[in-house]
Amino acid sequence: MEHKPNIREMAEEWCGNYKSYVFGFAFSLMLTLCSFGLVLFWNPGKERLIVYLIGLALMQALVQLTCFLHVFQEQKPRWKLFAFFGMVLILFIIAGGSFWIMNDLNTRTMHEMIHD
Amino acid sequence: MKSLVVHHDSHVTAPASTIDPHQDSFSKAFLGFWIYLMSDCLIFACLFVTYALFQKSIFGGPSSKDLFELKTAFIETFLLLSSSVSCGFGVIAAGKNKRAQMFIWLFLTFLLGASFVGIELSEFLTFVHEGYSWQTSAFLSSFFALVGTHGAHVSFGLLWLFVMLGQLLFQGVSSDTFRRLVLFALFWHFLDLIWIFIFTFVYLIGVI
DSSP states (O other), rough: OOOOOHHHHHHHHHOOHHHHHHHHHHHHHHHHHHHHHHHHHHSSSSHHHHHHHHHHHHHHHHHHHHHHTGGGGGGOOHHHHHHHHHHHHHHIIIIHHHHHHHHHHHTTTTGGGGGO | OOOOOOOOOOTTSOOOOOOOOOTTTTHHHHHHHHHHHHHHHHHHHHHHHHHHHHHTOOSSSOOOOHHHHHHHHHHHHHHHHHHHHHHHHHHHHHHTOOOOHHHHHHHHHHHHHHHHHHHHHHHHHHHHHHHOOOTHHHHHHHHHHHHHHHHHHHHHHHHHHHHHHHHHHHHHHHHHHHHHHHHHHHHHHHHHHHHHHIIIIIIIHOOO
């Protein structure tokens, strides 16, 4: 007979509290402002700027994963964390693999010689 | 009469200390929905990769630098982030059975989310009226596919929220409606997570 939890138990498992959302909001907003500010007011060269923007995006993703989605606060056994890392692995394979393949194909076609 | 005594090999039994707490109906629904969200992440990842590979394929039409306005992107980001936070507050209020607060936060979530969709739709319509639709170039096709799919997710989320508001109004905060509200909150937070990568890779990197 499956246990049907009451609201208090569910709310406890969900681990939300006002502080984590306020902190997540402030931190996310700050990181967003940094990203937009970097693009509007800084010119270090395209490659460096892209690296910093990706870094800021990953930081904000971590903040939102922790403060809004509570991924790292799960009780053991951490099935959701397990599923998350599985997804990240597949993502690296798909995204990284696609980039690698398409870049390789790009260098093999003489696209620079084709005029629009 | 012989009694059957079953002897357990003592070093074969599993330790009793790590009992899985996730055996109840809420945890299973939560995990199942979470796995769905992970698969949705992969769909978005494929759309992102497609967009990245076609970002320069403008076919004589406008490029990302010509089209995107950072002001719009920032407003959209702020709206979605705020709606994510108000959604979280709504769930907390529901857990504490504070109905009035819950309705206020969830209604605010709906307003902010609807504003986001409205601004995004007007941006799309502006592009189309200027003659730059998904048929113009590979860049625009992949842009509309990626950002449009995210916008469609948000729109369906708004429909879900609308239904949840109705359920909470008529059924109150029961264990069933609370579970559904938590799953909605997961979905809504996930959409803001995806948007982080959209505003970074599409709008910010597109403009530099």
